[in-house]
Structure formats: structure tokens, C-alpha cells
Amino acid sequence: MPQGGKQATRSIRTLLVGGDPEGLEATKTALEKADGKNSVAAMPLTRGTLKSLRFGEYDCVVLCCHISKPGAEKLAKRVGGMRRMPFIVYTAEADSDSLLSAFKMGVTDYIIDECRPSSVKTLAERTRQAVEVWRDSIRDAMILRILNAVNEAKTPTESVKAVLVILKGLTDAEALAIRLRNRGDYPNYAAIGFSDEHVVHESSLIVKGSKTTILDCMCGHVIQGRSDPKRPFFTAAGSFWTGSSSQLARELGDEAPRLLCRANCLREGYESMAHIPLKNGDDIIGLLQVNDHRKDVVNPRLVSFLEELAAGISLALLKADTERTLRNTEELFRTLLEHSNxxxxxxxxxxxxxxxxxxxxxxxxxxxxxxxxxxxxxxxxxxxxxxxxxxxxxxxxxxxxxxxxxxxxxxxxxxxxxxxxxxxxxxxxxxxxxxxxxHDVTEARRYQEKISALHSHAAVLASADNLKLIVKTTLDACQRVLGFKLLTFFLLDTDTLVPLGSRGLNPPKTPLYMNGNGITVKAAREKRTILLNDIRSDPDYIKGSVSTKAELAVPVLVADETLALINIEDTHIDAFTEMDRVLLETLASHVASAMYRLRHMEADARAQAERTRELLESANRVTGMVRHDLRGPLQTIRSASFLLNADPSKAEMLTQTIDQSVDYASKILDDLRSNTTPIELQRTLVNLKDIVDERIKAANVGEGIKVKAVFETEFIVATVDPDRIRRVLDNLIKNAVE
Structure with a gap:
């Protein structure tokens, strides 16, 4: 805390980044109204914003847009590099992927903007909580580093230099020095970044020739308590600071010689300066000086933080110097530890x-x-x-x-x-x-265990081949990982939510219509998660089969289409947490994948059935054709057999006819194989008249029927497959005779 005394509520400074300018300004106004000690600035998400951020200028950065917006990841890295300063996402857009991405990027908190006054109140409370925890942790960590550095140092000078090295890494300032009391004077005990000439020239603060001990320069004003907290360049703890000494000198006008005195730092071009008194109780034992030629390296947040560190620095330095300091350091060290979170x-x-x-x-x-x-x-x-x-x-x-x-x-x-x-x-x-x-990491470990349990159920969902198994696995996962009093899996059928499975108290049995009221229907219709830890006062609440007080409804979405909804209810207020939301949304994403895959499996099955039907129809057509084609040669064989029995003297001729018909039948069967197995046509040059005469003669049409062929020429030459042409002619003759 600042050395000026503990305050009931410490001032903080928050930077809002991203979002549309009008919305950003509205959030700024509402946030400052919700927390009067929170000074809020707003900037667009640009490269300039990223470059302008400095440690100590703000206590928290709030991203007021979706985490996927260009520049958001760079902003998260930039803020994370500033001693892991709190970084909060405040947006109306939320899904499981965004939440997981945000926390992987190091986001401190993720708050849903529900466009209600309570959302800004939640943002104000959780911003302050994050800042207080961060400030305390940074302060405690820095003081522990300083104490360890002092303990390891062999001499008091090494102790002071070790402290300066740590502070230089913290402030990024060009030059730092610590003055310690010595016989009424406060000479430079150690310095880094200042020229040797500056260190020697500025070592003593005593005004030469004075009868009493009067300390010169602004350093002397701070050490002797000659500060006025009403002036903007002094703090309540007695520190002096400026981000532009040249501008300060112009503003002071005639007062400048009295306040700045020597003004050597000003003449050497140092624009940013801070003088922090080092105290042992109310006794000022020294001074921490921070200088930089750049403007605005020093700011109120950095000064406040250095004032918080000053007590620890003082104790560490006194410990290295005397046994009395050791006892005082241990006592204040104990105080810091006692107040640690x-x-x-x-x-x-x-x-x-x-x-x-x-x-x-x-x-x-x-x-x-x-x-x-x-x-x-x-x-x-x-x-x-x-x-x-x-x-x-x-x-x-x-x-x-x-x-x-x-x-x-x-x-x-x-x-x-x-x-x-x-x-x-x-x-x-x-x-x-x-x-x-x-650090108690029980909750984090339990969260990991729940995620692992979800993954095991996800493996079952990934292989589910029916909707019944998907519903059962989903309910099993909810019951094992989340518990609660009532679990229900709804399937969206056109415009109705149909309960397919439930666990717990008096499960619902009637469908819910999408144009009706209720938290469940609203979540499915608006395609977003709804978490209410006290649903009694919500206007959309409709009392169901159980008098529940908290509800968590998560839609199952595929390509922005609601397929189903998982609904969990409990009879206690505040039964659900943000972790429950993330876990259930993760499960819903696995269910969505399973249902999407099941859809495709059913479509594939229908397509396969259609292909099978087409194959059977093709086979029936081929069978009919073969049955029709075989009728000719079989009829020829039957006729030849009849004639052979009637007149054996024609055996040689009829036997030849039977052999030809058998060969022809074999050829038809070969053709059947060619219909199912691609066979290349055996083309050759033939006289079609000879093939026609041959097939008429072989037709054996019987008594009283004449087949006459009329040709315009004796030669009709063509390149064809002779066997296929013979089959065509046989079918034509047979069909004509029949």
C-alpha cells in the first residue's frame, strides 16, 4: 500500500480497448459510475495502442470485443509481458472455442456482456478484484526478490546496487539512485545509469554556508517533508514526480527556482523524474530517485507502486546495515506475509x-x-x-x-x-x-479431471452409430462430471423440442414449442448458452416439472443450426459456475460432432440402399434379356429333336443344327458375362448379306412360314462383331415369327 497510509479502497486505472467508439465510451462511463475509484481510459485496438502501453500506466486492460479480432492476441502478449497485468475479455460473444482460446492466450477473466446494468457491475467488481490480487502478488514477489538479493549480498553497497538492478528491470528507467542518511546529509549511496560527474556533483544535498542543516534541491524537499499533496506533482505519501520536467518548470514560472533549486537534472535533460522517500516508520532514512530523458516514463501508477515497494526496500537496506534493521525487516516482512493472499x-x-x-x-x-x-x-x-x-x-x-x-x-x-x-x-x-x-490448485486439478472424463465420453460419442447411444452417453457424462438434480436431452424436431432422455427429479415428458416461452426454448432459439443462478425473477422462466432455482441450458449447434439442447437444473440458488458452463459447452461440441457424423451415416445408408436397388433392377433386366435370347436356340433344338425322331435319315443334318444351336446358346451365356464384365468387341470386315442368309437358314421357322430377305446389292460390307450381329438377327427373326 502507499506509504501515506492504508485506504479503504485504492484507486485503480483501467484501459478499455477495442469495440465500436460509441459502445466503448458507454462502457467507460458505466464502469466509472459503478466504481468511483476506477479511472477509465478508452482506446481503439491499433498498433499505436500496443506501442503506447507502458508498465505502471494502467492496472488492468479490458478487451471489449471478440478474442478473434485482429490484434487481440498481440495485445494479450503485450499485457502478459507487463508482469502479467490483468487482462479481461468483456464481450457479448461467447462460445467454448473462444473461451478456451482466451484462456490459452493468458486472459485473466472472461465476462459476458449481456447488455444489462448487472453486466457492468460484474465487470467493475471483477476488475477491482483482479487488480487487487495482481498488485498484492507483484508487490510481494518484488519484495521477496529484494529481500533475497540483500541477503545474498556481502556488503551494504552490494545490497543497494542489487536493489537498483531489480528496480531498473521493473521501471525500464535509464538512471536510478538511492540516497541514505549519513550524519545529517543524504549522499548517493549507490547509482546506476547516471554519469560519474553527476554522481559526484549531486552527492551532497547540504546547502553550503548555511548555519543549519538545510537540504537543497527537490530531493531535499522530499526528504525533509516539505511537500504539499495538493500540488499535482506531490503525492499523499510525500513523493515528487513528473513526466515532463521542462513543462513543469514552465508551469511553475517564478516558483521554479525555489522548488527546483539546483535543477541539475533538468539541465541534463531528464524529463521523467520520481523521488520516493524511504521510510522506517515515520522516519525518512533515504530516497529512491528515478530519472529518464524520455517523457512519461514516470506516471502515477508507477509512483504508487514504487511507494508500495519503498517500505520493503527500506527494511531490506536497514537489515544489511545493522542488527536493528534485521529485526525491523523481519517484523515488516512478517506484516507483508500476514497480508499476503x-x-x-x-x-x-x-x-x-x-x-x-x-x-x-x-x-x-x-x-x-x-x-x-x-x-x-x-x-x-x-x-x-x-x-x-x-x-x-x-x-x-x-x-x-x-x-x-x-x-x-x-x-x-x-x-x-x-x-x-x-x-x-x-x-x-x-x-x-x-x-x-x-497455492491450492484443487479446483484446477478437479477441472482437469472433469475434462479428462469428458474426453472419455467423447470417445464413445465419436463411435456412436445411433441417436439412442448419443443421448445415453451425453446424460452419463453430465451425471458423472456435473451432477445436479435434473438433466434433460432435448432433440429439435422441426419447431418442437422433444425430450429424448432425462435423469433426476420428475423428468419432463411433454415437448416444448419453439415459439413458446421458457429458458430452454430461448437458448435453443437464440443459439446461445444461458446460465441463470436464480431463475425465479427471470421474465422468461416457466415453472416446469420440478421447482428448480438455477438452470444451465446449452444448445447443440452444427453450422449455426440448433440440433438439440442439453438442460441442467438444480433446486439451489448459485448452483452453477463458469467452469460448469465451459464443461457443458465442451460436451455439447462433442455431441454436435457425433450428431453431424450420424446424419452422414444415415445419408450414406440411404444412398447404399438406392445403389443396391438399382443393381437388382439391372440384374432383373439382364436376366429377362437372357431368358428371351435363349428361347430361340432352345426352340431350334426342340424342333430338330422332333424331326430327328420323325425321320432318322436326316440325322446328320439335324445333328449339325443342334450343335450350332448349342454353340449359339453358349455364345449367349458368354454375352451375359460381357454385360457384367466389360469385354472388347471383336470387330472384323464382313458381308452382312452372307450373315443374314446364314441366320435365316439356321432359324428353322417351321411349316407354312417363309422368311424372305431382300437386298439392293450382293455385297453389304461393314466392320462389326459378327457374333453380336448374329444374335441381333436371331432375335429379330424369332420375334417376327412369334
Whole structure:
């Protein structure tokens, strides 16, 4: 917190990016109205916006458009590079793919703009929450780095330089210096980025020739408390800052010589400047100076953050200087840890010697003293306890042990918690120790387990070959992963939602009409998820078969077409979370894929049946043709047999006729094979008159019937397949005779 004292609500600054200008301005106005301590700026999503972002200028960036908009991913990377500053997506468009993409890009939160006042209120509350958590984590992390750097330094000068190096990486400023009190003066104790001439010339602040100790320059004003928080360049904590010293000098006019005094920094062209008092309680022990030739490197957010760090810096420097500083640093260090949102403990030889309240609460206690003197592995599940003891032994022996690890922890009242831990070696009260920061990742692990469970059901859906199996698998997945009191799978049939399957209390049995009212119908009609944790006051709510109080309805969409809907209800208010929404939307996407595939399977089956019918019809046609063609040679064989019995003297001629008919029948069967198996025609040059005479003679038409052939010439030459032509002629003659 700023050194000027703790405030009930700290001021924050938010940047809105993207969206149409009118909507962006409306959101800005509504957000500032919802949180009076939130100063909001709005910019379009352009390259200029990306380039202009600097660490410390804003506390949070809100993207007011869809995550897929060009430039959104670059903005997420830019914000993520600023110490992972909160990045929130606030949009009316939401689907499972967008949510997953957003969180993969590092988005802190995803808020649905439902175009209601409550949406802006939610945005205001969650923006402040994200900023407060981020500020505390950044502050705590930086102070821990500073403490560790000071502990590792061998001399006080090395300690101060280590602090400056860390701050330079944080501020990106060109030059930094720390002044520390020494016999009434505050000389430069260490500096980086300033010229040697500047460091020597600006070392002492005492006005030469004065009878009393008067500190010169703006540095002296800050150190001696000669600041006025009503002036825009002073803060309530007593710091001085400007983003443009040349403009400040012009604005001060005649006051400039009195306030700026030496003004050497101004003459050297430093535009951005900040002087932060380093305090031990109310006692100012030194000054942190930040300079840069560029304008606007220093801004109110950066100054406020440096003021928050100043207490830790002061303590760390005093610790390196005297034993008294060591005691004061430990006390303030304890204060920082006590107010941390993370469970933290300090251990020596695997025994807890300090624990903050959050660490005690994680173990199920209200008093941190209950943990002192107990081994760190005592709270782990049996299978991980031995692992933690071995890690502690390896650290003591100087072996390389991973600083981050996970273990299962006994939960108060039974059960198991999944904990992620980080261990940093420190010196505590003169002993080698370790600071352990824990994070309860149980919910994240459970989410992963639920996602894994969904994937196993997705595998079943991927192979489902009927709608009944799809419905059963979907209900099984909902019941296993989400639970709740009533689950229903609706199928959209034209303009009606038909319940195909349900689990739980008194499932619905009647269909719902798409032109009617109700949350379920509205979600299917508008093709969007609806989550209501108190449906009683919603105008679209219609009491169903069960008196439920919360409802989550997710449509199953394929190509923006609603095929089905999964509806979950519960009898308790606030039964659903955003995680439930994401999980159910993920399941709905798998169901959509299964139904899309089933549609194609049914279409393929219909096409196959049609092809089979066509093949059978073709076979029947071929069979009819063969039956018709064989009738001729068979009739010839029957006639020849009759004549042979009547007049055996003609046996030689009739036998020849029978042989020819048998050969012809064989040829017809060969032709049948050619109808089912492509055979190349055997073309040759023939006289068609000879083939016609041959087939008339072979026809054996019987008594009283004459077949006469009339030709215009003795030679009718053509290139044909003779056997095919003979068959055609036989059929013509036979049909004519019949």
C-alpha cells in the first residue's frame, strides 16, 4: 500500500480497448459510475495502442470485443509481458472455442456482456478484484526478490546496487539512485545509469554556508517533508514526480527556482523524474530517485507502486546495515506475509518456524501458532510425505532440488487437496531456511479431471452409430462430471423440442414449442448458452416439472443450426459456475460432432440402399434379356429333336443344327458375362448379306412360314462383331415369327 497510509479502497486505472467508439465510451462511463475509484481510459485496438502501453500506466486492460479480432492476441502478449497485468475479455460473444482460446492466450477473466446494468457491475467488481490480487502478488514477489538479493549480498553497497538492478528491470528507467542518511546529509549511496560527474556533483544535498542543516534541491524537499499533496506533482505519501520536467518548470514560472533549486537534472535533460522517500516508520532514512530523458516514463501508477515497494526496500537496506534493521525487516516482512493472499511458511531443517494466517487456514487452523514446530511433511498425504522429507534432506546436502513441486495435502475434515509449492532458500534469524509459498490448485486439478472424463465420453460419442447411444452417453457424462438434480436431452424436431432422455427429479415428458416461452426454448432459439443462478425473477422462466432455482441450458449447434439442447437444473440458488458452463459447452461440441457424423451415416445408408436397388433392377433386366435370347436356340433344338425322331435319315443334318444351336446358346451365356464384365468387341470386315442368309437358314421357322430377305446389292460390307450381329438377327427373326 502507499506509504501515506492504508485506504479503504485504492484507486485503480483501467484501459478499455477495442469495440465500436460509441459502445466503448458507454462502457467507460458505466464502469466509472459503478466504481468511483476506477479511472477509465478508452482506446481503439491499433498498433499505436500496443506501442503506447507502458508498465505502471494502467492496472488492468479490458478487451471489449471478440478474442478473434485482429490484434487481440498481440495485445494479450503485450499485457502478459507487463508482469502479467490483468487482462479481461468483456464481450457479448461467447462460445467454448473462444473461451478456451482466451484462456490459452493468458486472459485473466472472461465476462459476458449481456447488455444489462448487472453486466457492468460484474465487470467493475471483477476488475477491482483482479487488480487487487495482481498488485498484492507483484508487490510481494518484488519484495521477496529484494529481500533475497540483500541477503545474498556481502556488503551494504552490494545490497543497494542489487536493489537498483531489480528496480531498473521493473521501471525500464535509464538512471536510478538511492540516497541514505549519513550524519545529517543524504549522499548517493549507490547509482546506476547516471554519469560519474553527476554522481559526484549531486552527492551532497547540504546547502553550503548555511548555519543549519538545510537540504537543497527537490530531493531535499522530499526528504525533509516539505511537500504539499495538493500540488499535482506531490503525492499523499510525500513523493515528487513528473513526466515532463521542462513543462513543469514552465508551469511553475517564478516558483521554479525555489522548488527546483539546483535543477541539475533538468539541465541534463531528464524529463521523467520520481523521488520516493524511504521510510522506517515515520522516519525518512533515504530516497529512491528515478530519472529518464524520455517523457512519461514516470506516471502515477508507477509512483504508487514504487511507494508500495519503498517500505520493503527500506527494511531490506536497514537489515544489511545493522542488527536493528534485521529485526525491523523481519517484523515488516512478517506484516507483508500476514497480508499476503498466498499461504506462506518458513522452515528450518524441515520444521516450520513461521506461518501466516493463510497457511494456517489451508491446514484447517485459525491460529498460525498451531503449525510452529511441526514438520512440513506432516500435513501431506502418506504417499507424498516421504517425498517431501527426502527433498528436505537433499536440500540440506546441497543437492539440486526443483524449486517448484506438487503434493497432495490432507484437507481439514477429510479428503485431499492438491497443492503447488515453491521453495526459495533464505537466511532467517541467522540460519539457512526456506520460504514456502503454497497455492491450492484443487479446483484446477478437479477441472482437469472433469475434462479428462469428458474426453472419455467423447470417445464413445465419436463411435456412436445411433441417436439412442448419443443421448445415453451425453446424460452419463453430465451425471458423472456435473451432477445436479435434473438433466434433460432435448432433440429439435422441426419447431418442437422433444425430450429424448432425462435423469433426476420428475423428468419432463411433454415437448416444448419453439415459439413458446421458457429458458430452454430461448437458448435453443437464440443459439446461445444461458446460465441463470436464480431463475425465479427471470421474465422468461416457466415453472416446469420440478421447482428448480438455477438452470444451465446449452444448445447443440452444427453450422449455426440448433440440433438439440442439453438442460441442467438444480433446486439451489448459485448452483452453477463458469467452469460448469465451459464443461457443458465442451460436451455439447462433442455431441454436435457425433450428431453431424450420424446424419452422414444415415445419408450414406440411404444412398447404399438406392445403389443396391438399382443393381437388382439391372440384374432383373439382364436376366429377362437372357431368358428371351435363349428361347430361340432352345426352340431350334426342340424342333430338330422332333424331326430327328420323325425321320432318322436326316440325322446328320439335324445333328449339325443342334450343335450350332448349342454353340449359339453358349455364345449367349458368354454375352451375359460381357454385360457384367466389360469385354472388347471383336470387330472384323464382313458381308452382312452372307450373315443374314446364314441366320435365316439356321432359324428353322417351321411349316407354312417363309422368311424372305431382300437386298439392293450382293455385297453389304461393314466392320462389326459378327457374333453380336448374329444374335441381333436371331432375335429379330424369332420375334417376327412369334
Amino acid at each position: 498466498d499461504p506462506i511458511s518458513i522452515s528450518v531443517d524441515n520444521v516450520i518456524v513461521y506461518a501466516n494466517k493463510k497457511r494456517a487456514e489451508l491446514a484447517g487452523y485459525t491460529d498460525p501458532a498451531k503449525l510452529i514446530g511441526r514438520s512440513t511433511d506432516e500435513f501431506a498425504e502418506s504417499e507424498d510425505s516421504a517425498k517431501l522429507r527426502q527433498m528436505a534432506q537433499d536440500r540440506a546436502m546441497g543437492k539440486n532440488v526443483p524449486p517448484r513441486y506438487e503434493f497432495k495435502m490432507k484437507a481439514p475434515g477429510g479428503g485431499t487437496r492438491y497443492v503447488e509449492a515453491s521453495h526459495t532458500p533464505i537466511v532467517f534469524r541467522g540460519q539457512n531456511a526456506g520460504i514456502n509459498i503454497l
